[in-house]
Amino acid sequence: MEPVPFFVAGRPVHGPEPLTVHHPYDGREVGRTSSAGADQVEAAVAAAASVADRAAALPAHVRTGALDHVSRRLAERAEETARLITAESGKPIRWSRVEVARAVSVFRWAAEEARRWSGEAQRLDTDPAGEGRLALVRRVPRGPVLGITPFNFPLNLVAHKVAPALAVGAPIVVKPAPATPLTALLLGELLAEVTEPDGPGTGLPAGMFSILPLPNDRAAGLVADPRLPVVSFTGSGPVGAAIRRSAPQRHVTLELGGNAAALVCADWASDADLNQAAERIATFGNYQAGQSCIAVQRVYVHEWLLDGFLPRLLAAVRALRTGDPADEATDVGPLIDEAAARRVESWVDEAVAAGATIEVGGRRDGATYPPTVLTGVPSTSRVSAEEVFGPVLVVAPVADDAAGFAAINDSAYGLQAGVFTHSLQTAFAAHRGLRVGGVIVGDVPSYRADQMPYGGVRGSGVGREGLRSAMEDYTEPRVLVLSGIEL
Incomplete structure (x- = not known):
C-alpha cells in the first residue's frame, strides 16, 4: 500500500x-x-x-x-x-x-x-x-x-x-x-x-x-x-x-x-414502555462496543419493575449480533484492540469475584467482548464506578426516583443521564437534581444532537x-x- x-x-x-x-x-x-x-x-x-x-x-x-x-x-x-x-x-x-x-x-x-x-x-x-x-x-x-x-x-x-x-x-x-x-x-x-x-x-x-x-x-x-x-x-x-x-x-x-446512567421510573411501566427502554438500553450500551463517552453503563430500575424489565433487557442484548464489523448485519464489533478487551474482561472478573452475577455475555474472543449484563455489582466495583468503555451494562434496583437520582449522582463523572418517565414534574426534578451536563428524558443518555451544547461536569x-x-x-x-x- x-x-x-x-x-x-x-x-x-x-x-x-x-x-x-x-x-x-x-x-x-x-x-x-x-x-x-x-x-x-x-x-x-x-x-x-x-x-x-x-x-x-x-x-x-x-x-x-x-x-x-x-x-x-x-x-x-x-x-x-x-x-x-x-x-x-x-x-x-x-x-x-x-x-x-x-x-x-x-x-x-x-x-x-x-x-x-x-x-x-x-x-x-x-x-x-x-x-x-x-x-x-x-x-x-x-x-x-x-x-x-x-x-x-x-x-x-x-x-x-x-x-x-x-x-x-x-x-x-x-x-x-x-x-x-x-x-x-x-x-x-x-x-x-x-x-x-x-x-x-x-x-x-x-x-x-x-x-x-x-x-x-x-x-x-x-x-x-x-x-x-x-x-x-x-x-x-x-x-x-x-x-x-x-x-x-x-x-x-x-x-x-463518564459512566452514563439510565433510570427507568415507576410510570414507565406498560409493556410497550418496558420493551422500548430495554431495546434502547441494549442498543446504546453496546452500539460502539460500548466505546462511547455516553454509552449506557449503569441502569437503575424502580425495584417493583425489575422483574418485568430485566428479562426484556436480556432478550434485547442476546438479539444483538456480534462479529465482522463490515457485515451489514453486525450490531457489535470488536474493541479497538485486544488490550482494551482484556481490560474489560478483567473488570468484569473483578466484579464477579466481589459478588456480581453475569446474566449474559462475559466470554472474550480476541479483541471482541460480547454484550454483557451484570447484576449484584457493588457500587465501588470499577465496572460501575469508573468508565468501562466496553459493552457492559450494570443493572440495579432503586426504591424510588430520589434513590435513582442519588445513585446516578454517586459518580466521579457527570456527562449525560437518561430518565425514562412520562412525568413532566419528574423530568424537571431530574434536570434540577442530576449533576450532569445533559438530561435526556424518555430515552438513553447516548442521544446527542451535534448542534446542542455537549459536555459534562466534575470528572x-x-x-x-x-x-x-x-x-x-x-x-x-x-x-x-x-x-x-x-x-
Whole structure:
C-alpha cells in the first residue's frame, strides 16, 4: 500500500517514521501513513501562528464557503469514508454510516452558525453617563487551536474540532488518535481542496489547518507550545487532567467521558414502555462496543419493575449480533484492540469475584467482548464506578426516583443521564437534581444532537462542544464603544 500523506499547513507531506494501521477485528493491514517529524510539527505550529491574524479577518463568505464545500464533499464520499472508519476502528458499518452523516451535518451547521456570527449591540444610555453611546460586542479568536481527538469517532470528533475553528477564523492543528489517523487524513484531503496552494486568493490560508499523526507520548510538546493558546481535548480523564495541569495559562476544553446512567421510573411501566427502554438500553450500551463517552453503563430500575424489565433487557442484548464489523448485519464489533478487551474482561472478573452475577455475555474472543449484563455489582466495583468503555451494562434496583437520582449522582463523572418517565414534574426534578451536563428524558443518555451544547461536569470535563458552544470556547469577547451618536 502507498502511504497516505498527512498535512502541514494545508500541504500533503510524508514523515520520517512509517505508521501502519491494522483492523481491530482481524489484525490485517488497512493502510499506511507516517508520523510527523519534529521539524514538521514546528512548521505546522509556526504556520498556524503566522496566519492567525489573517485567518481572523477572513470574510464570512470564505469561511462559510469552505465549510459548505467540506460538507458537500463528505456527502459525496460518504460510503468510502464509512468503510474507512470501519476498517481502522472496527466500528460496525451501519454505525460508521451514521457517523459520516453526522459529520456532514456538523460542517453544514458550522457554515450556518458562521453566517450568524455577527456580535451583539447594546445601548448604553440606560444610565445618564451612557447617553450617546452604543456598544458592539463581538467575539474574536483567541488564536490557533490544538485539537486532540480519540479513536472512537475518528471523523465526527475531528469535525467537532475543525468545523468551529474554521467558522470563527481560527487556525487549527489536529493530532488524531494513533490507532485511527486515516479518516482524519481523508478529511484533510477535502480541506486541502479549499486551501490556497500558492498565496492569497479566495480560499483558506495555507496555514489554516494541519493534521499531524503523532504517538501520544509526543503530544506534550504541542500542549506546551504557547503559540497554541486553545487546547481542545477529547479522551481519557487522566490524560485530560495532565493537560490541564500542564497548560494553566491556556484556554483548555476537555471532554473526558463518564459512566452514563439510565433510570427507568415507576410510570414507565406498560409493556410497550418496558420493551422500548430495554431495546434502547441494549442498543446504546453496546452500539460502539460500548466505546462511547455516553454509552449506557449503569441502569437503575424502580425495584417493583425489575422483574418485568430485566428479562426484556436480556432478550434485547442476546438479539444483538456480534462479529465482522463490515457485515451489514453486525450490531457489535470488536474493541479497538485486544488490550482494551482484556481490560474489560478483567473488570468484569473483578466484579464477579466481589459478588456480581453475569446474566449474559462475559466470554472474550480476541479483541471482541460480547454484550454483557451484570447484576449484584457493588457500587465501588470499577465496572460501575469508573468508565468501562466496553459493552457492559450494570443493572440495579432503586426504591424510588430520589434513590435513582442519588445513585446516578454517586459518580466521579457527570456527562449525560437518561430518565425514562412520562412525568413532566419528574423530568424537571431530574434536570434540577442530576449533576450532569445533559438530561435526556424518555430515552438513553447516548442521544446527542451535534448542534446542542455537549459536555459534562466534575470528572467528565470542562467546556462544551456543539457548534456554537465550541465557537464561543475558541473565542473571547471584544467590546467596541461608539460615542457621540443619537440612538
